[in-house]
Amino acid sequence: MNAKTRQRRPAFDREAGVAIAQALFHERGYDAVSLADLTQAMDIKPPSFYAAYGSKAELFERAMLRYVQEHALPLAELLAPEKAPSEALPALLLAAAEQYGQDSLLRGCMITEGMRADDQAARGMAENLGNRGIQAIRDYLDRFHPQGAQAMADYVVITLRGLSASACNGMPYERLMQVARTAGRFIAHELEADGPKTAS
Template identity: 40%
Template sequence: MSTTNNPRARGRPRRFDPDDAIVTAQRLFHAKGYDAVSVADLTQALGINPPSFYAAFGSKAKLYERVLDRYALTGALPLSEILGADRPLAVSLGLLLEEAARGYAADSTAAGCLVLQGTHCIDLEAREAACGFHVSALAFIRERIAQQFPEEADRVTDFVATTMAGLSASARHGQSLARLLATAQIASLALGHIIPG
């Protein structure tokens, strides 16, 4: 009878799943911010070594881009759904702000907006990726506003963007959902005066 001390003979190693890795990386980036997450943090959380990490994703910034792609599909605000509804635009924008408040406060370990956080990171490639998502979202909002109120499109878009940034930052600082919603509702009242239905 023969025995072996080879640990690899006991079973197959856990298979690396890039999709699961992106979910794990998203949690890390959202909770700590892009700059505070190191490649060592990522490889430890993903259970892989650095060469495997670089082979799978190319770089930390490239992984972040894939995280942003996933976030756009699963965690970002459903802009077309909220702003495409048949109701006054000011009401839709107010609902957008309330939905942002709920989303930003949903997870106390990863509060705020992943994209807005990324627009401030030090890494140029990651920052440009986040800014691209942010600019695209604002362009969509502005287009919807301009369809009905072209003369107000810039200032209303700026107001909505500034309010969302403030909600995200406040959520990261631990402000309660009730207070975030109160801010969103005050902003909604202001929007009703600027672009009445």
């Protein structure tokens, strides 16, 4: 082989690029990640980036979908029909606090924080994904407490978003867990005060 023969550059791995982007978006937020940040981290040029992903917003959507597949809270398990809300909802908050605060860099919920993006397209993508989880919580509560389902669903969602934001702002893990425990006790008390309900 001629020593002067140029070695061919390895083919760019698009899925590996999505994983790199996911970590950057999760750590810094959509708005704080530039195209230059992405291309530098992936070691590619802008034309190759656009050919692979179309746009920064489209890559963000792919990164969020990957996040959902790997890190989304297991709502189907946590909110199983056989579980009473007074037990299931506190468990959901604890699971969220644990997930949002356990990593030193990738803190909070990537989807929730994406809903704060200044970019309208990116924000809309995050909202579409986030709304699925919100609807799952509401559907679960409708089975047990249809009269107060909306108010309780709102309380749970606001608490989840607060846990995510606090994790991103550096609140220590144990304090996040304590907030989740306190909110869980409040939920259990409120639901038990309404009397036992059974799913239809």
